[in-house]
Amino acid sequence: MNKENIEHNRTAGNEADILRQAMEALKALAPLEYEAEPVRGLRDQRYDYIVRARVFGKEFAWCVEVKNRLTKAAELQALINKDKTRHPFLLATGYVPPEAAARLHDGGIQFIDTVGNAFVNQPPLLIFVKGNRPEKEEPPVPAARLFKGVGLKIAYLLLCRPELVDRPYRDLAEMTDVALGTVNGTLTELVQKGFILDMGKKGKKLLGRKTLFERWIAAYPDYLKPKLLLGRFRGDGDWWKDIQMDPALAQWGGEVAAAKLTGYLKPGTVTLYADKNRLADLVIANRLKKDPQGNVEILERFWPPGNGFGEGETVHPILIYADLAAIGEQRTMETARMIYEQHLDRYFGQD
Known part of the structure; x- marks a missing residue:
């Protein structure tokens, strides 16, 4: 899949645009050509694209995880994933601040961003650039209501004990000391976002626990702790x-x-x-x-x-x-x- 296909891959949405911009920024640092293929539907998937590149007559591939924004939780997930992919791991994101770039470099995590910061240790390429800043700081993306307040308490209960998803709302309210209306709103939003499957008389089931966990980890320090x-x-x-x-x-x-x-x-x-x-x-x-x-x-x-x-x-x-x-x-x-x-x-x- 070439870079033109990346731009028109609607299922990838903003991720595709971030990857394209980051790869083009990398091309400004090294004379490489590349193709990218989205990866969908793999169980225990740890990356979003496979990028195959050619430079100085050498061919290699990356397993690329794309993040709209780099958080400490995303850094940590990259540290966990970097040694568990079939090709070398590469993190692509919008912007990597200097202090985060240093942490990623020290952790051996290859990265690229859309403003030209990069750490690439892929022979014959060895690149480490930090300090480039976006022309205009993007405003923070508002967190969904579910990840902004005491609803995080309910999500935590379900992450620890998924079987509680079938308990009466009143029980969950008592266990977390939150209002019954908050429980109702949180569970409704979890259903809407696909984290809870309501099977009617067969009860409910918690889905996508790892994704919910990652969202919870990112929100907890700012919105609940x-x-x-x-x-x-x-x-x-x-x-x-x-x-x-x-x-x-x-x-x-x-x-x-x-x-x-x-x-x-x-x-x-x-x-x-x-x-x-x-x-x-x-x-x-x-x-x-x-x-x-x-x-x-x-x-x-x-x-x-x-x-x-x-x-x-x-x-x-x-x-x-x-x-x-x-x-x-x-x-x-x-x-x-x-x-x-x-x-x-x-x-x-x-x-």
Whole structure:
């Protein structure tokens, strides 16, 4: 499929235009010719196009994932996907800021964007360009209502326990402490967007869990997590290391939870999810001091304690992954990749 076909591939929509512009920007850096073929309908698909290129008499191919906008969640997904494609992985997007370009380069993730930034390590090509900026900053794309507020609580419940999709709305409202109308609106939107299949008397089924997960991860840091903050504190040294947290009181999230699951990360921040009415007990028991700049964040737990939402003293791997993605540092990205591969890849592979 040549580049003219890319432009007229209606099913690809804006993705096709981004890929065309990014490849043309790459052509300005190197004398290559290319053909692109869309990839559709593959189970566990990790890319959108196969691009075959020729340069200096050498032929090679990329598996290309196209993102309209680059988020930390998208960076992390690229880190997970880069070693799992049949040809070298290439990320194509609208714009890669300098700090993101550095992270992608350090993570070994090849990328191109529409304004001429690129990291290509495909012999005989070795290109690394960062710092080019768009002529005009694009306004942020408004998030769908589903991904803008407390509806994210409902989506999280379903991601952790898909069988809850068949529970009465009132039960879901009680489990998340949100209004019944919010539950109704969220479930209706999930149906409209194809994430829930309503089979009538046969009940409902959650579909596209991996896509829903990726959308949820991208929205959580901006639209839900800030609303959950109960306070910031500071503790003495590595106070968390020797504590066996009572799950009825709180559960570890973020870096501490990741360190406990993988034994890999040295936490820089401490994240706890607790019931609001037990905040004082938690602070006193662990001798925490109120500090707006402290490295201990305590957030309100927005799910009912019990099976399916995290085992023991740590929250569910989905939420650990989201916390790490929100930090977006190289060390947390690598640990998040480990969490995904050890705890989530098989889970979403069941779709």
